Amino acid sequence: xxxxxxxxxxxxxxxxxxxxxxxxxxxxxxxxxxxxxxxxxxxxxxxxxxxxxxxxxxxxxxxxxxxxxxxxxxxxxxxxxxxxxxxxxxxxxxxxxxxxxxxxxxxxxxxxxxxxxxxxxxxxxxxxxxxxxxxxxxxxxxxxxxxxxxxxxxxxxxxxxxxxxxxxxxxxxxxxxxxxxxxxxxxxxxxxxxxxxxxxxxxxxxxxxxxxxxxxxxxxxxxxxxxxxxxxxxxxxxxxxxxxxxxxxxx
Amino acid sequence: xxxxxxxxxxxxxxxxxxxxxxxxxxxxxxxxxxxxxxxxxxxxxxxxxxxxxxxxxxxxxxxxxxxxxxxxxxxxxxxxxxxxxxxxxxxxxxxxxxxxxxxxxxxxxxxxxxxxxxxxxxxxxxxxxxxxxxxxxxxxxxxxxxxxxxxxxxxxxxxxxxxxxxxxxxxxxxxxxxxxxxxxxxxxxxxxxxxxxxxxxxxxxxxxxxxxxxxxxxxxxxxxxxxxxxxxxxxxxxxxxxxxxxxxxxxxxxxxxxxxxxxxxxxxxxxxxxxxxxxxxxxxxxxxxxxxxxxxxxxxxxxxxxxxxxxxxxxxxxxxxxxxxxxxxxxxxxxxxxxxxxxxxxxxxxxxxxxxxxxxxxxxxxxxxxxxxxxxxxxxxxxxxxxxxxxxxxxxxxxxxxxxxxxxxxxxxxxxxxxxxxxxxxxxxxxxxxxxxxxxxxxxxxxxxxxxxxxxxxxxxxxxxxxxxxxxxxxxxxxxxxxxxxxxxxxxxxxxxxxxxxxxxxxxxxxxxxxxxxxxxxxxxxxxxxxxxxxxxxxxxxxxxxxxxxxxxxxxxxxxxxxxxx
Numbered sequence: 001x002x003x004x005x006x007x008x009x010x011x012x013x014x015x016x017x018x019x020x021x022x023x024x025x026x027x028x029x030x031x032x033x034x035x036x037x038x039x040x041x042x043x044x045x046x047x048x049x050x051x052x053x054x055x056x057x058x059x060x061x062x063x064x065x066x067x068x069x070x071x072x073x074x075x076x077x078x079x080x081x082x083x084x085x086x087x088x089x090x091x092x093x094x095x096x097x098x099x100x101x102x103x104x105x106x107x108x109x110x111x112x113x114x115x116x117x118x119x120x121x122x123x124x125x126x127x128x129x130x131x132x133x134x135x136x137x138x139x140x141x142x143x144x145x146x147x148x149x150x151x152x153x154x155x156x157x158x159x160x161x162x163x164x165x166x167x168x169x170x171x172x173x174x175x176x177x178x179x180x181x182x183x184x185x186x187x188x189x190x191x192x193x194x195x196x197x198x199x200x201x202x203x204x205x206x207x208x209x210x211x212x213x214x215x216x217x218x219x220x221x222x223x224x225x226x227x228x229x230x231x232x233x234x235x236x237x238x239x240x241x242x243x244x245x246x247x248x249x250x251x
Numbered sequence: 252x253x254x255x256x257x258x259x260x261x262x263x264x265x266x267x268x269x270x271x272x273x274x275x276x277x278x279x280x281x282x283x284x285x286x287x288x289x290x291x292x293x294x295x296x297x298x299x300x301x302x303x304x305x306x307x308x309x310x311x312x313x314x315x316x317x318x319x320x321x322x323x324x325x326x327x328x329x330x331x332x333x334x335x336x337x338x339x340x341x342x343x344x345x346x347x348x349x350x351x352x353x354x355x356x357x358x359x360x361x362x363x364x365x366x367x368x369x370x371x372x373x374x375x376x377x378x379x380x381x382x383x384x385x386x387x388x389x390x391x392x393x394x395x396x397x398x399x400x401x402x403x404x405x406x407x408x409x410x411x412x413x414x415x416x417x418x419x420x421x422x423x424x425x426x427x428x429x430x431x432x433x434x435x436x437x438x439x440x441x442x443x444x445x446x447x448x449x450x451x452x453x454x455x456x457x458x459x460x461x462x463x464x465x466x467x468x469x470x471x472x473x474x475x476x477x478x479x480x481x482x483x484x485x486x487x488x489x490x491x492x493x494x495x496x497x498x499x500x501x502x503x504x505x506x507x508x509x510x511x512x513x514x515x516x517x518x519x520x521x522x523x524x525x526x527x528x529x530x531x532x533x534x535x536x537x538x539x540x541x542x543x544x545x546x547x548x549x550x551x552x553x554x555x556x557x558x559x560x561x562x563x564x565x566x567x568x569x570x571x572x573x574x575x576x577x578x579x580x581x582x583x584x585x586x587x588x589x590x591x592x593x594x595x596x597x598x599x600x601x602x603x604x605x606x607x608x609x610x611x612x613x614x615x616x617x618x619x620x621x622x623x624x625x626x627x628x629x630x631x632x633x634x635x636x637x638x639x640x641x642x643x644x645x646x647x648x649x650x651x652x653x654x655x656x657x658x659x660x661x662x663x664x665x666x667x668x669x670x671x672x673x674x675x676x677x678x679x680x681x682x683x684x685x686x687x688x689x690x691x692x693x694x695x696x697x698x699x700x701x702x703x704x705x706x707x708x709x710x711x712x713x714x715x716x717x718x719x720x721x722x723x724x725x726x727x728x729x730x731x732x733x734x735x736x737x738x739x740x741x742x743x744x745x746x747x748x749x750x751x752x753x754x755x756x757x758x759x760x761x762x763x764x765x766x767x768x769x770x771x772x773x774x775x776x777x778x779x780x781x782x783x784x785x786x787x788x789x790x791x792x793x794x795x796x797x798x799x800x801x802x803x804x805x806x807x808x809x810x811x812x813x814x815x816x817x
Contacts, residue, residue: 163486
């Protein structure tokens with residue numbers, strides 16, 4: 001029963017009751033129904049046009065976007081709200097170039113809101129805990145334009161999902177650092193580079209395998225304070241439904 | 252310090268301290284957990300307890316009765332301060348009134364509906380868990396509401412969807428003669444998923460099944476167990492056409508598939524050459540490539556996930572072999588009508604032979620025939636197809652046909668972009684893993700009859716499969732055959748498509764079989780469709796009424812049209 005109640009903590013924490021009160025509370029094993037990260041709002045797109053609709057969607061959920069010819073990132077200042085700098089009516093000249101959805105709750109159904117715009121070049125999905133192989137399969141919709149893809153740290157992706165990325169023919173750079181469920185990362189990295197001629201795969205440590213068998217320093221036992229900090233941040237993130245990232249890289 | 256406070260609304264609040272709770276919880280002999288409140292002499296009976304070591308996490312308890320028996324509420328204990336909020340309480344008793352004076356502060360209010368739902372679901376979840384723990388292969392029950400013959404992908408899928416609707420509403424037994432599935436077509440088959448069909452209902456079923464596999468954690472997840480995973484490999488199917496007829500078929504099918512939402516792309520020979528340089532494209536006219544929601548998975552993991560979920564929902568699994576049916580003659584038609592009184596046979600019980608050799612009858616209300624390749628034989632036991640004329644003259648046209656699967660290794664073979672390749676002759680080949688292994692097979696061109704054994708014919712590979720492969724993918728000239736196995740198709744020799752629904756004469760004899768090789772991939776959709784048909788009397792999600800048994804009586808086959816033969 002332990003996991004069930006941990007799930008309750010995530011979903012219906014009494015500490016955050018006012019915030020979650022608007023969400024229909026239903027105890028199912030499915031997290032998706034309670035997660036506003038997924039709801040597809042067609043009116044948003046009608047009002048704003050494709051690019052701005054995606055921008056609003058991403059920014060409101062904690063991500064950041066960048067438009068063509070506009071140098072800075074439009075970031076999320078407060079969860080759930082879009083800053084005033086992003087227009088809330090359709091404007092010409094806002095063409096989406098980059099999406100940084102790292103450390104958000106984005107999942108398969110969220111991609112309903114992300115139309116494949118032809119100018120989208122950069123897609124950062126690192127440290128998204130709900131991104132899995134099916135989402136990578138769905139990324140084939142963006143195969144005509146995406147040149148940079150970052151999947152580091154996604155805990156649910158396996159090598160079977162990475163194998164589907166051969167469809168992304170325009171891909172120039174792929175980051176697959178620190179992926180716990182991928183077996184044989186060097187092998188899949190090499191095979192991807194083979195099938196995608198223009199692509200460089202980052203984040204794969206080809207040398208580790210070579211060093212196996214040689215004397216290695218045993219890993220230092222983690223100090224208790226670090227462990228406690230991690231536990232607290234894990235509890236905190238579960239309580240509030242937000243991710244507390246340990247690193248945040250943007251190019 | 253425990254205290255209780257009345258409100259004018261229907262909520263009550265109870266405060267317990269952290270230490271009180273943990274110290275006082277203990278099991279009673281009746282299986283409930285009882286918490287003793289330190290300053291009160293009465294007890295809280297707590298059912299479906301959920302307790303976590305107190306480090307600030309949420310504790311949730313369901314409280315069943317408190318001093319006065321009419322009190323029924325759900326208590327939620329939160330945070331480190333030790334507040335309980337109980338909602339939905341009924342009439343008060345005098346003792347409770349006194350408490351209100353000693354009452355303490357309030358916690359957050361919990362709405363009634365939320366609490367009700369939570370209480371019900373908590374109870375349900377605990378029961379489910381209990382069921383898994385006690386579920387062992389059960390004795391053959393004498394009576395059951397539904398009996399599912401065959402515990403493969405179809406049978407368990409139907410059992411899951413039926414029981415999901417009303418877990419406690421009826422009893423369901425699955426009779427499987429081989430729990431190890433050594434000959435089952437679910438486990439011996441390749442379990443590939445594709446949307447590239449020509450019949451619209453089949454495409455819809457594949458799309459639904461893809462969604463099911465994608466959200467399998469939610470559908471088939473069981474509390475406190477690891478979420479199920481079927482090792483889905485996402486690679487599309489590539490259907491090739493080498494003649495004008497095949498090309499037209501591909502164009503037509505592509506239009507149907509796109510209309511229904513499948514993600515399929517037509518590729519010209521130049522595009523094929525650019526994307527798959529290892530493929531011979533000189534004689535090809537067109538290719539159809541699946542972009543998403545296609546691939547293959549591990550059927551064993553799928554079956555185990557289904558079985559555990561079914562057990563948690565209360566499905567009983569019985570090991571036994573069906574050897575016959577008991578039927579009764581029922582009178583129908585009123586005696587006042589002119590003419591003879593009509594008699595009609597109705598199936599009442601199924602005779603199951605247990606391990607000990609004895610046969611036991613099991614009475615049922617509805618029988619679902621999901622026996623796969625042997626469903627024709629099971630239907631014959633019920634009398635379907637055994638008479639010369641009349642409603643029982645048409646048999647269920649499903650029989651086991653043998654198909655081979657060969658595994659080979661090719662060192663320079665295609666890499667990770669290798670799709671599930673289907674040659675215009677019907678030979679298929681796909682990659683297996685990342686180490687240069689491939690799986691292939693083909694349908695026999697010549698004689699193809701019902702089979703009883705699973706011996707592999709290696710000459711079939713040498714003569715019919717390898718030459719085609721080597722021609723289509725020249726690198727495959729240099730390969731080494733590693734292993735092979737044979738499996739049965741539940742082959743529908745009428746039109747190689749699904750048979751679903753009830754038999755027109757035996758209205759309580761349902762069937763779901765006959766997919767002839769593409770059954771496992773669509774089992775979620777088929778299970779749901781049949782469950783809807785049984786409970787709601789009509790198909791709700793995907794309308795499969797075209798696939799009923801009646802088409803055999805009216806001789807209207809629904810044939811799958813593809814540029815290949817499988």
